[in-house]
Amino acid sequence: xxxxxxxxxxKYALKPTLVKTAKTxxxxxxxxxxxxxxxxxxxxxxxxxxxxxxxxxxxxSVKLYLDIxxxxxxxxxxxxxxxxxxxxNNMPVKRADLLxxxxxxYFTKAGRIADKLSGKRVELTEDYVRKLYxxxxxxxxxxxxxVFCPYGIDTAEITMAAREILSxxxxxxxxxxxxxxxxxxxxxxxxxxxxxxLNAIELLEEEIEEETGIRVKVPINKKGAxxxxxPPSADFRPGGPxxxxxxxxxxxxxHIGLDYTLSTKASEGGNFGTWLNYEHxxxxxxxxxxxxxxxxxxxxxxxxxxxxxxxxxxFMATMNGDLAEKxxxxxxxFTGTVFKNAEATKLVHIMEFVADLFKHKKLDVDKxxxxxxxxxxxDSCNPxxxxxxxxxxxxxxxxxxxxxxxxxxxxxxERTLCCGAGGGLLTPETLELRLKAIKPKMDAxxxxxxxxxxxxxxxxxxxxxxxxxxxxxxxxxxxxxxLVGNAINFQADNLRR
Amino acid sequence: xxxxxxxxxxxxxxxxxxxxxxxxxxxxxxxxxxxxxDIKWPLSPTPKxxxxxxxxxxxxxxxxxSLYESDxxxxxxxxxxHFSLIFILLHVVSFLFNSMLAPDPxxxxxxxxxxxxxxxxxxxxxxxxxxxxxxxxxxxxxRLLVKEVREITFLRDYTELxxxxxxxxxxxxxRLFNLVSMEEVVEYFLSLASLNPIKPPQNPIFLxxxxxxxLYIIYFPFSRCFHVIGYFINGxxxxxxxx
Numbered sequence: 001x002x003x004x005x006x007x008x009x010x011k012y013a014l015k016p017t018l019v020k021t022a023k024t025x026x027x028x029x030x031x032x033x034x035x036x037x038x039x040x041x042x043x044x045x046x047x048x049x050x051x052x053x054x055x056x057x058x059x060x061s062v063k064l065y066l067d068i069x070x071x072x073x074x075x076x077x078x079x080x081x082x083x084x085x086x087x088x089n090n091m092p093v094k095r096a097d098l099l100x101x102x103x104x105x106y107f108t109k110a111g112r113i114a115d116k117l118s119g120k121r122v123e124l125t126e127d128y129v130r131k132l133y134x135x136x137x138x139x140x141x142x143x144x145x146x147v148f149c150p151y152g153i154d155t156a157e158i159t160m161a162a163r164e165i166l167s168x169x170x171x172x173x174x175x176x177x178x179x180x181x182x183x184x185x186x187x188x189x190x191x192x193x194x195x196x197x198l199n200a201i202e203l204l205e206e207e208i209e210e211e212t213g214i215r216v217k218v219p220i221n222k223k224g225a226x227x228x229x230x231p232p233s234a235d236f237r238p239g240g241p242x243x244x245x246x247x248x249x250x251x252x253x254x255h256i257g258l259d260y261t262l263s264t265k266a267s268e269g270g271n272f273g274t275w276l277n278y279e280h281x282x283x284x285x286x287x288x289x290x291x292x293x294x295x296x297x298x299x300x301x302x303x304x305x306x307x308x309x310x311x312x313x314x315f316m317a318t319m320n321g322d323l324a325e326k327x328x329x330x331x332x333x334f335t336g337t338v339f340k341n342a343e344a345t346k347l348v349h350i351m352e353f354v355a356d357l358f359k360h361k362k363l364d365v366d367k368x369x370x371x372x373x374x375x376x377x378x379d380s381c382n383p384x385x386x387x388x389x390x391x392x393x394x395x396x397x398x399x400x401x402x403x404x405x406x407x408x409x410x411x412x413x414e415r416t417l418c419c420g421a422g423g424g425l426l427t428p429e430t431l432e433l434r435l436k437a438i439k440p441k442m443d444a445x446x447x448x449x450x451x452x453x454x455x456x457x458x459x460x461x462x463x464x465x466x467x468x469x470x471x472x473x474x475x476x477x478x479x480x481x482x483l484v485g486n487a488i489n490f491q492a493d494n495l496r497r
Numbered sequence: 498x499x500x501x502x503x504x505x506x507x508x509x510x511x512x513x514x515x516x517x518x519x520x521x522x523x524x525x526x527x528x529x530x531x532x533x534x535d536i537k538w539p540l541s542p543t544p545k546x547x548x549x550x551x552x553x554x555x556x557x558x559x560x561x562x563s564l565y566e567s568d569x570x571x572x573x574x575x576x577x578x579h580f581s582l583i584f585i586l587l588h589v590v591s592f593l594f595n596s597m598l599a600p601d602p603x604x605x606x607x608x609x610x611x612x613x614x615x616x617x618x619x620x621x622x623x624x625x626x627x628x629x630x631x632x633x634x635x636x637x638x639x640r641l642l643v644k645e646v647r648e649i650t651f652l653r654d655y656t657e658l659x660x661x662x663x664x665x666x667x668x669x670x671x672r673l674f675n676l677v678s679m680e681e682v683v684e685y686f687l688s689l690a691s692l693n694p695i696k697p698p699q700n701p702i703f704l705x706x707x708x709x710x711x712l713y714i715i716y717f718p719f720s721r722c723f724h725v726i727g728y729f730i731n732g733x734x735x736x737x738x739x740x
């Protein structure tokens with residue numbers, strides 16, 4: 001494989017944060033800066049090293065990953081951004097090396113000695129920081145490299161550590177901070193106000209009545225409901241690929257008679273703060289739990305959002321465990337199944353919930369209603385590699401469709417290729433990069449001959465829609481719960497006793 | 498004068514090297530375990546029970562399955578290298594136990610792995626030595642010739658590989674040309690273990706092999722090879738799911 005030593009990854013660096021956004025979020029050193037002139041504060045080196053030390057004292061995993069890598073190169077051709085650009089710094093091993101070199105030079109005795117002996121001087125200069133910014137915001141934190149590493153070294157954790165350090169010296173991209181500001185001020189990443197949300201729900205109710213003849217009343221901000229349903233906010237946008245997911249979910253809930261509520265405060269399942277630093281990840285996640293406690297619900301049902309589960313499944317108990325204790329261990333009111341894996345987090349994925357109902361044969365579906373679709377399922381990186389949610393969506397799809405085709409397992413299941421737009425890379429300046437990176441998956445989808453791509457991640461749905469347009473493929477994008485909503489013989493309150 | 502210095506050197510240096518190896522390894526482990534695990538972030542799919550996690554770690558240890566999926570020829574070289582390293586390590590360590598305690602696990606292993614006749618043992622060690630040298634050469638050439646891998650290889654990797662290569666070449670030569678008889682070596686090792694050291698066999702190849710091996714184990718806690726121990730800790734972190 002040829003390496004492109006002109007480092008083409010540099011042209012996909014993300015645009016810097018606007019000053020007013022930085023001030024809104026209380027980020028350090030709000031100022032005007034560009035990639036050519038970073039305009040760093042005068043004591044930035046000290047802050048950088050102090051923050052690095054804090055990170056090293058906090059995460060054993062990061063310290064191990066920086067120490068253990070033997071540079072075998074097994075991860076090198078597994079990152080989709082490396083395959084798209086052939087830029088050596090996009091190899092997971094070299095991306096981690098950008099941080100590792102600083103670590104060895106400043107934090108290990110052996111490294112300091114070796115640095116003096118060998119000719120390779122590593123200096124923390126502005127140029128170096130520019131490289132750090134460019135390449136650590138060119139990792140979508142999908143963890144595909146970790147699956148192939150013999151030790152399981154996780155570049156995503158190293159990226160999180162690097163972004164934490166970079167945000168301490170004031171280098172953050174606007175793609176992330178604008179969405180985070182939307183979420184912390186208005187309530188969700190797309191900036192939809194509560195009134196806008198109510199209007200969207202009214203439109204949804206009208207559409208459902210037109211299509212099924214049954215008028216449903218979606219409860220919003222209802223106190224004392226059993227379950228709080230938190231979808232990704234993109235679901236509330238009428239007319240997009242996500243709209244069908246919300247419709248399918250609402251139809252489904254009314255069909256089984258679930259006592260649920262939506263919320264205008266916790267209208268966002270996603271958490272872009274995950275990709276910036278710990279503080280914002282905690283704040284945005286806390287909002288969901290505060291609302292759940294305020295409404296007095298028993299547990300939380302999460303919609304089809306990918307990284308919501310990474311935050312809930314892996315980080316939540318450490319960050320906001322004190323709030324989660326006030327909720328109850330999730331138990332399905334129709335089958336009595338206790339979701340023990342959610343004992344600490346009290347948050348259940350909708351796929352788990354639906355699969356459980358199907359397993360207990362509680363649902364009456366008509367598979368032929370989905371006969372016009374040849375469905376294939378693409379695993380999203382976070383549900384597959386952090387939650388292990390691989391079999392449930394497939395099980396549900398097979399229960400409601402006659403024509404299901406499995407995608408090539410080399411780009412699916414645990415080895416799934418990231419859509420390319422996680423980690424803050426969902427911006428127009430990375431479109432070319434993402435289109436190149438997704439090619440193997442597009443080829444695989446073409447080979448199946450499918451005309452409906454089922455996904456359980458909101459970002460996936462947005463970007464695959466765009467990719468199919470560019471690749472000239474006539475494939476509809478939608479959620480799994482949408483197929484369930486199509487197939488059930490909708491009558492209201494079917495399972496409520 | 499110089500020969501007496503060498504004799505004295507070889508009387509005490511083994512103790513220095515082994516103690517440094519133990520102390521520095523434990524120090525390195527402590528620097529890792531002193532740091533807490535703030536956020537637990539496993540790589541799904543994870544095994545459901547602790548026993549499953551241990552089984553998964555051992556399976557990866559024996560088969561190197563994730564490497565097999567990346568690059569099969571490299572996987573073969575790595576398997577050969579690691580297994581030959583283990584055999585040679587057992588072979589050397591068994592010197593310490595020969596006729597000290599009987600029966601003991603190492604000598605039982607030794608008699609089962611290598612049939613008990615002396616000639617077969619010699620042939621077997623030479624064979625293992627050649628396998629190790631071939632795989633080390635392949636790994637070294639891969640690092641030199643494959644462009645991607647050269648990009649991520651540094652002086653440190655080359656020196657460690659060359660050091661290991663030289664140690665293996667010297668060892669194989671010793672056994673191949675029968676420069677030192679195994680009884681002498683066993684006597685020397687036993688004398689070291691019983692804290693009553695005698696002069697080592699005077700062959701220069703043997704002395705050089707010993708010196709390089711001891712330098713290697715002093716450097717071991719800071720080398721790439723410490724991944725042997727880090728593998729288990731990392732394996733636990735990555736596989737132990739959040740329950």
